[in-house]
Every structure is written in C-alpha cells, then in structure tokens.
Amino acid sequence: MDDFVRNKLTEWKLSDWIEAFEAQEIDEESLYHLDDQEIDQLITKAGPRVKFKDKLKLLKEEKNTTQPQKEAVNTSGQDLPSISERAFQSQMSSDGYGAAVGTSNSYNLGRGSSSVLADNQLDPPGKRKSDHLQSESRKWQPPLKKQYNCAAGSQSETEILSDVKNIMRCVSEGLHGRDKLSAFLKDKIKNLETEKRHLVGVFGKTGAGKSSLINAIINNEGLLPSGSVSACTSVMIKVEATNGSKYEAHIEFITKEDWEDEVQSLKQALEDNDDDDDDGGDDDSLDPDGKLSALYGEEWKERSTHSLMDNKYFIDIPEFRTSKIKILKSDTAERLSEKFVKYTRSESNETEEVKRWYWPLVKCVTVKVPDSDFLDHVTLVDLPGNGDTNRSRDQMWKEFIASCSTVWIVTEMNRAASEREAWEILEDASSLLGNGGECQQIHFICTKSDHEKPDDLNKVKNAVMKEFKKRKTITNHFSEDCFQVFTVSSTEFLKGENVNPDVNEILKLKEILKNLNDAHSETSNYVSGAYGILSLIQGARSGEVVEQKNDVCAVLEQNLSIQLNRVKKAIEDIIKVFEQCLREGVEKSKKSCEKKLKSFLHPSKKTNRAFHMTLKSAVRNDGIQKPKKGKPKNLNMILASYLTESIDEKFRDTFPNNIKCGHFNGAIDAFSLSTDSLIEKYKDVELQLTFLQTEGKKMKTKLNKTILTRKKLIYNSLTETIKDNMKECYKEAAAFTGKGTLKNMRDTIERHVHSKMDMFEEAKYVMLEQLNDLKETVLRTLEKTMKESIEHSLKPEACSLPDVSEHLEVVKKHDDELNGTQDEKK
Structure with missing residues (x-):
C-alpha cells in the first residue's frame, strides 16, 4: 500500500479501512482497477462502501481528464509545490475532491500568507527590477496570425473559437518564466479547453423503427441494420462523427472473465429449469439457449464451461482475448453494416449466412460517420430498453442513461398513446434520467406517419401528451415543458420526395441535434476565460499601485467571506428540509415495506410455477429481474420507493438538470465578489478585476457541472444502500434448489x-452525509479558487510577462460580440 491510497482514504474519512487495503496491498495503480466485488470484500459495511464507490468514481473521472503538468523550476531554495502538484491540487478542489493531502503551508493563499512567488531575477546596479522585467518581456512578442475583423456577425463562432485558441496557444508558448504566476497562467490557459458531448438516448421496442430513424437522421439508409421484425439490436450502438473519410465501427468486448461467469450462470439457469420441481415460466431474462447457441451453435450442450473458453471459439476475434477494441473500416455505410452485423443482432433472417454471432460478447459498438458536422458534439445511442443481465454491459447501460441530456422514445404511430412497452421503458428509466441523471428533454417520436392527415396527427400528439400527464412515475422527475411529441416517416424522408415538414418532422429533430451540437456555450466560455487571462497578464505588467491593490484585496476578501456564509446557510437550510423529508420516508418505509414486499414476492397475476424462475433470476442479479418483454422488476427500488418519493419533488427543484436554473435554488449562481462596483472605484486595477470576473464565472460553470455529476450519485445512494443491505439474503436465496425452492426463497x-x-435509517444517513460532503466541496472550491485568483491577481511579486495588449483588444471584441456588452459579469 502506498501513501496515495492511504491519503485518499484519510481524505475521504475512511481511515478505518486503511488496514484492509494495506493487507491486500492496494496501491495507486490497483486502486483504479477495483471492481464492485473486490470493494465489497475490502469494505464490509454498506455506508462506508457506498461513500467509497462515490469517491472512487469521481477520482477516476478526474484521472481521465487531468493531463500531467510540467514542473516549475524553483531556484529560491524554498520548498514550494511543483506546478504539477499545484495543478493537481487546484483541479481536485474545483472538481470537488478537496485539496491534496500534504499541501505546503506556503500554498495557503489567505490574506497575510507568505508570498507564493520566488525571486529568480538579478537586477543590474541602478536599474529597477520592474524596468528590467519590462525590457526582458519585449524580447518576445507573440505574433498576430492575421488581422481580425470583429464586426458583428463577421465571423462564425467556429472561426472565433479557432482564432482565440491560436492566440492563447501563442501566449502560452511565450510564458516561459520560472515564477509561479507564469505557471499559474499556463495552467489556466490549458484548463480553458473543455468539450461537452451530448448523449441522445434512443429507446423503443423491436420493430418500432429506431434504426431506420437514426439512418434517416444521418441521411444514410444502409448504416444500421433494419427492416426485419425478427431482428433486434442486442447491444448498445453509439453513432457519432469522425474526422476521417471512412465509416468505422469500434467494437468493445466484455472481458473473458465476465463471459466465463455469464456462461456458468446461463448453464446453471438451464439446469434449474430442468431439475426444479417448480420450474416453468417463459420470462427468464437470461435467455440461455439463445445466447449460447448464437456463439457456439449446439456444441455448448455437451461441453463444460471451462472448455467453452477455448481460444478456438474466438479465433476470428483476437481482440476479445486480449481485451482490445476491434476496429472495422469501410468506404461505404452498407459495406460496414455487413461487417458489423454479427456483433449487434440477436436474431437473424434464416437467409443470412452467418456461422457465428458474436453479439453475446460485445459490450458496445461505436459507429463513426464521416461528413456529419452536427454530430461533432452529439452522440446518438441506440439503447436496449431493459439494460442487461451481464454486469459490465448493465453498468455501461446505466452510465449512458444517467448521462443522456435528451431521450427519444420511438414507437409506431397507430398505437402511440397506448403502446405499453414504450411507456414502461420510460417509466423504468425515469429515475435514472431525472433525479438520478441529467436529462433535460424527452421526445416521444411516433414513426410510420406516411400519408397521415395533419388533423389525425394532432389527435395522436394530444393523446400522447394526455397519457404523459397520467404517468406519475415520470412526472415526478419531468415537467410538461420537458416533453414533446413528434411524428416522422423515415421511409418517406429517405426517398427525399414531397416531404411535408408538418407531417414528417425529421427535419425538426435534425434541427434539435444541430442546436445541441452548437458550440456557442463552449466558444463563449473559452473566449470569456481567455479575455480574463489576458487581462491579468496585461494588468500584472502595469506599474505598481500597491495601496490600491491592498485596499481592493481587503474588500474582496471581506466580500468572499460574506458570500461563503450566504452559500453555506442556503445549502444547510436545504439539507434540513431533506432531512425532514427523509425522516418521514423512513417511517413510511418501516410501516409499509411488508406490503411492498408482498406485492413483489406474491404477484397476483402469476402462478407459483410461472413466478419461480422470475424470482430465481432476480436473486441471482442482486434483486433485479429483467424479462425479455415487459417491465423490469427491481426489489431494491421497490423497498426504497418511499424514501425516493419523499424527496423527489424537492430534489428536482434543488438540482435541476438544466443547470441554467441554478443548483441549490440559485445559491451558486448568486455568488459574487461585486467586482463591477470595484472596477468603477479602482480603475488602476481594472484588468485584474476583469480576470476575477471571468474566473468567477468559469468557476461557477465548472462547479455546477460537478454538482450535476455528484447529485446523480447522491440520489441513487438510497437504492444502493438498500441493495447493499439485501445482498446477503440474495446470495442465500439463490443457493436453494430442488423441492420447495420458491418457498425457501420467499421466506x-x-x-x-x-x-x-x-x-x-442507514440509507437516510448515507444520503445526508453525501449532501454534507457536497456542501463542503462547494464551499472549499469557492474559497480556494477565488483566494488563489485574488492572490495571483493582486499580490504577485515581480515577474517577466509578455505584452499582450493587441491580443487583449481582439479577444475583448470577440467576447463582446458573443455575450453582448449588456451582460452583467458576476
């Protein structure tokens, strides 16, 4: 065990488990590769385990986005943290993990702290240090690549973003000083780079027209296999743009160990069907015969699980054996479709000559399409409705669902309002999409609208909207404003003849995707941040106005203290409300859980014979039963339902998926250091205050995104805690065989x-603890980020910086053009 793991456990308030991690020799590298089973063995209590999984997931996301930084050269002899350490500490704080353990005291940026800048310059006799530095900086002037025409509307946002990125790249290259301010600025420039990819989840039953709709959206009829009612998508398929000229399919497999475990479960399910006296039921979600026969034909019936892992079965897919992604390429969509069909279809036409189907081994297929500009920042995801019994596929399914910003529910026109399966899919996923996710829009898409009259289509739309309002499970998470109905005909659209946009609304869906793909937010945030950084550079070059800087510092630090207290009180008031709601939820759960349990264990519409394998499948899958058809049943969610219902409305108001509405009832957005009024009073430090304006705006944007991620984990912690408490009995129930198995499982x-x-009560405690952790993260991020920015803006020592006045003027015009001079910057 290394210091990294020990420090993380200490930081996460999980010190009691250090000994367990030490005994298993968990170091930094192995920490990132722990799976759920290993975590369960290391941390045996549900509360700390849920907390650990939450923290580890966020740490993995941080690791995937943080790039190594170059270390600063320290010639002062002081024990200063390296640039990479500071970047890591800053990033960890802004993403919600707190300051790294072991931070040097010299990195304390409060008022009156020791200087963070080292003096690395020697002045010639009789020459002031500031003059020397100004002279040195003139040796390097980053060239303007071209003359920018900044008249309104003269450049597209893509061109503006490209221009400003070129400027900032050039400026960063010119920051080669060894002082801490230069390192700070280089980190800020690097952190301007952000990319938001919108996921659009596409759901619908077999034959509803999902694949045809996606083909129509990308104007390519032959990309995704469609047209066969018997053929359905068995794995998740992502469709996104590529910069290349070829069509590509990237196939990600489950691990060989996962497949061996699944084969064992499938074979065991068949044995149970054959041996148990209460066997029966045709809704076993494992579908063992279908999965095993797809890959092995009839051979699996006579072979052991171990022998079915022989490499001869995977000779055509060496990537599966080596845990690599298989990449297929083709010049045409049709040819690529022929290549990857065996990896995505669970059933086939008898006329198709495919010797071996590999879809049971596939985790996800990513199809990359050339010449699809509107998919640059958008990914369409064709999703199975019920998730998957394979743990790794199901986990990926849940992650996709929770990350969807828009969802399309695809169903046929003639039964749109009454189509049970479509509504069940939406109901089952609503908590994962809403309070447990980040979905902002649900589009109910009625396909096969060919030759329908507008009046008839309006009747269908009204009927669908009426049905939506009846579905309380959905409306607990989504308001009417989030729900829209569209009518489309993929066939007619692909023909390209006489398409009536009022009847066939595929063009409207394409426009929605184009708006999602619109880089305005990315461009605006980047340009605004760049404007602030250039302002700080130019301001730091200006003459010393020590008295004004000290005065402004004092005011800013006082404002910061006042604002932090306001945010703290607002969040604490909200947590008190949640505590009261959860207290009521706990009491109701205790009183009524027996009724909930009975409805699950003794369904009125099923005989014992039919229910036996349903329950057997559920206990094998941690309380979750996923039938091939119909609504999944999740005992953990059923038991937690009174808890989740008690907070649903308040949670949606507190953590809206549309972050423009403001988390914590707008408390984060209201945070302000009142720099506008200070600029009016202290003109000599206007540039530094401008940087603080833009830094505050950028910080709040990033913090709101962090909250959006954390709130999903917080909401789902209720069900996860119940699931952790139930695992022991699921394992015990799954072990029963022979006569009386159903009764033994129920008992x-x-x-x-x-x-x-x-x-x-434990579930309530875990959620409240996570809410308090989030409160501390928010306050720590606000305080650390703004203190650090104030320190670097108004308390720097002398250093060598380039003249960026021309760049500043250009970027300011771009910023005004994008945001409007009337926008008030906080």
Whole structure:
C-alpha cells in the first residue's frame, strides 16, 4: 500500500479501512482497477462502501481528464509545490475532491500568507527590477496570425473559437518564466479547453423503427441494420462523427472473465429449469439457449464451461482475448453494416449466412460517420430498453442513461398513446434520467406517419401528451415543458420526395441535434476565460499601485467571506428540509415495506410455477429481474420507493438538470465578489478585476457541472444502500434448489427484510452525509479558487510577462460580440 491510497482514504474519512487495503496491498495503480466485488470484500459495511464507490468514481473521472503538468523550476531554495502538484491540487478542489493531502503551508493563499512567488531575477546596479522585467518581456512578442475583423456577425463562432485558441496557444508558448504566476497562467490557459458531448438516448421496442430513424437522421439508409421484425439490436450502438473519410465501427468486448461467469450462470439457469420441481415460466431474462447457441451453435450442450473458453471459439476475434477494441473500416455505410452485423443482432433472417454471432460478447459498438458536422458534439445511442443481465454491459447501460441530456422514445404511430412497452421503458428509466441523471428533454417520436392527415396527427400528439400527464412515475422527475411529441416517416424522408415538414418532422429533430451540437456555450466560455487571462497578464505588467491593490484585496476578501456564509446557510437550510423529508420516508418505509414486499414476492397475476424462475433470476442479479418483454422488476427500488418519493419533488427543484436554473435554488449562481462596483472605484486595477470576473464565472460553470455529476450519485445512494443491505439474503436465496425452492426463497427474503429495518435509517444517513460532503466541496472550491485568483491577481511579486495588449483588444471584441456588452459579469 502506498501513501496515495492511504491519503485518499484519510481524505475521504475512511481511515478505518486503511488496514484492509494495506493487507491486500492496494496501491495507486490497483486502486483504479477495483471492481464492485473486490470493494465489497475490502469494505464490509454498506455506508462506508457506498461513500467509497462515490469517491472512487469521481477520482477516476478526474484521472481521465487531468493531463500531467510540467514542473516549475524553483531556484529560491524554498520548498514550494511543483506546478504539477499545484495543478493537481487546484483541479481536485474545483472538481470537488478537496485539496491534496500534504499541501505546503506556503500554498495557503489567505490574506497575510507568505508570498507564493520566488525571486529568480538579478537586477543590474541602478536599474529597477520592474524596468528590467519590462525590457526582458519585449524580447518576445507573440505574433498576430492575421488581422481580425470583429464586426458583428463577421465571423462564425467556429472561426472565433479557432482564432482565440491560436492566440492563447501563442501566449502560452511565450510564458516561459520560472515564477509561479507564469505557471499559474499556463495552467489556466490549458484548463480553458473543455468539450461537452451530448448523449441522445434512443429507446423503443423491436420493430418500432429506431434504426431506420437514426439512418434517416444521418441521411444514410444502409448504416444500421433494419427492416426485419425478427431482428433486434442486442447491444448498445453509439453513432457519432469522425474526422476521417471512412465509416468505422469500434467494437468493445466484455472481458473473458465476465463471459466465463455469464456462461456458468446461463448453464446453471438451464439446469434449474430442468431439475426444479417448480420450474416453468417463459420470462427468464437470461435467455440461455439463445445466447449460447448464437456463439457456439449446439456444441455448448455437451461441453463444460471451462472448455467453452477455448481460444478456438474466438479465433476470428483476437481482440476479445486480449481485451482490445476491434476496429472495422469501410468506404461505404452498407459495406460496414455487413461487417458489423454479427456483433449487434440477436436474431437473424434464416437467409443470412452467418456461422457465428458474436453479439453475446460485445459490450458496445461505436459507429463513426464521416461528413456529419452536427454530430461533432452529439452522440446518438441506440439503447436496449431493459439494460442487461451481464454486469459490465448493465453498468455501461446505466452510465449512458444517467448521462443522456435528451431521450427519444420511438414507437409506431397507430398505437402511440397506448403502446405499453414504450411507456414502461420510460417509466423504468425515469429515475435514472431525472433525479438520478441529467436529462433535460424527452421526445416521444411516433414513426410510420406516411400519408397521415395533419388533423389525425394532432389527435395522436394530444393523446400522447394526455397519457404523459397520467404517468406519475415520470412526472415526478419531468415537467410538461420537458416533453414533446413528434411524428416522422423515415421511409418517406429517405426517398427525399414531397416531404411535408408538418407531417414528417425529421427535419425538426435534425434541427434539435444541430442546436445541441452548437458550440456557442463552449466558444463563449473559452473566449470569456481567455479575455480574463489576458487581462491579468496585461494588468500584472502595469506599474505598481500597491495601496490600491491592498485596499481592493481587503474588500474582496471581506466580500468572499460574506458570500461563503450566504452559500453555506442556503445549502444547510436545504439539507434540513431533506432531512425532514427523509425522516418521514423512513417511517413510511418501516410501516409499509411488508406490503411492498408482498406485492413483489406474491404477484397476483402469476402462478407459483410461472413466478419461480422470475424470482430465481432476480436473486441471482442482486434483486433485479429483467424479462425479455415487459417491465423490469427491481426489489431494491421497490423497498426504497418511499424514501425516493419523499424527496423527489424537492430534489428536482434543488438540482435541476438544466443547470441554467441554478443548483441549490440559485445559491451558486448568486455568488459574487461585486467586482463591477470595484472596477468603477479602482480603475488602476481594472484588468485584474476583469480576470476575477471571468474566473468567477468559469468557476461557477465548472462547479455546477460537478454538482450535476455528484447529485446523480447522491440520489441513487438510497437504492444502493438498500441493495447493499439485501445482498446477503440474495446470495442465500439463490443457493436453494430442488423441492420447495420458491418457498425457501420467499421466506429468506421476508425474514431478512424484517430483521433489517435499520437499513432505511442507514440509507437516510448515507444520503445526508453525501449532501454534507457536497456542501463542503462547494464551499472549499469557492474559497480556494477565488483566494488563489485574488492572490495571483493582486499580490504577485515581480515577474517577466509578455505584452499582450493587441491580443487583449481582439479577444475583448470577440467576447463582446458573443455575450453582448449588456451582460452583467458576476
């Protein structure tokens, strides 16, 4: 065990588990590769385990986005943290992880702290240091690539973004000083780079027209296989743009270990069907015969699980054996489709000559399409409706669902309002999309609108909207404003003849995707941040106005203290409301869980014979049963339902998926250091204050995104805590075989729930603890980021910086053009 892991556990308030991690020799590298089973073995209590998984997931996201920084050269003899350490500490704080353990005291940026700049310059006799530095900076002037025409509307946002990125790249190259301010500025320039990719999840039952719709959207009929009612998508398919000229399919496989475990489960399910006295039921979600026969034909029936792992079965897919991504390329969509069909279809026409189907081994397929500009920042994801019994596929399914900003529910026109499966898919996913996700828009798309009259289409739309309002499970998470209905005909659109946009609304859907793909937010944020950084550089070159800087510093630090207290009180008031809601939810759960449990264990519309394998499948899958058809059943969500219902409305108001509405009832957005009024009073430090304006805006944007990620984990912690408490009885119930298995499973589950009534209180505690952790993250991020910015803006020591006045003028005009001079910057 290394210091990194020990420090992380200490930072996360999980010191009690250091010994367990040390005994298993968990170091930094292995920490990132822990799976759920290994975590369960290391941390045996549900509360700390949920907290650890939450923190580890965020740490992995941080690791994937943070790039190594160059270290600063320190010639002062002081023990200063390196640039990479400071970048890491700053990034960790702004993303919600807190300052890294072991930060040097010299990095304390509060008022009156020691200087953070080292004096690395020697002045000639009789020459002031500032003159020397100004002279040195003139040796390097970053050239303007071209003369920019900044008249309104003269450049597209793409051109503006490209121009400003070129400027900032050039400026960064000119910051080759060894002082801390230069390192700080280089980090700020690097952190301007952000990219938001919007996920659009596409759901619908087999034959509803999902693949045809996606083909029509990208204007290519032959990309995704469609047209066969018997053929359905068995794996997740992502469709996005590529910069290359060829069509590509990137195929990601599950691990060989995962497949071996699944084969064992499939074979065991078949044995249970054959041996148990209560066997029966045709809704077993494992579909063992279908999966095993697709890959092995009839051979699997006579072979052991171990022998079915022989490499001869995977000779055509060496990537599966080596855990690599298989890449297929073709000049045409049709040819690529022929190549990857065996990796995506769960059933085939008898006329198709495919010897071996590999879809049971596939985790996800990413199809990359050339010449699709509107997919540069948008990914369409064709999703199975119920997730998957394979753990890794199901985990990816949940992550995709929770990350969708828009969802399309695809169903046929003639039964749009009454199509049970479409509504069940939406109901089942609503908590993952809403309070447990970040979905902002639901589009209910009625396909096959060929030759329909506008009046008839309006009747269908009204009927669908009426049905939406009846679905309380959905409306708990989404308002009417989030729901829209569209009518389309993919066939007619691809023909390209006489398309009536009022009847066939594919063009409207394409426009929605173009708006999602619009880089305005990215461009605006980048240009605004660049304007602030250039202002700081130019301001730092100006003459010393020590008295004004000290005065402004004092005011800013006082404002910061006042604002932090306001944010703290606002969040604490909200947490108190959640505590009261959860207290009521706990009491209701204790009183009514027996009724909920009975409805799951003794369904009125099923015989014992039919229910036996349904329950067997559920206990094998941690309480979750996913039928091939119909609505999944999740006992953990059923038991947690009173808890989640108690907070649903308040949670949606507190953490809206549209972050423009403001998290914590707008408390974050209201945070302000009142720099506008200070600029009016202290003109000599206007440039530094401008940097603080833009830095505050950027910080709040990033913090709101962090909150959006964290709130998903917080909401889902209720169900996860219940699931962790139920795992023991699921394992016990799954072990029963032979006569009386159904009764034994029921009795085991009932007995366990009755003895675990404190799990509802524990779920409440875990959620409140995570809310308090989020509060501390928010306050720490606001304080650390703004203190650091104030310090570098108004308390720097002398250093060598380039003259960026021309660049500043250009970027300011771009910023005004994008945001309007009337925008008030906080």
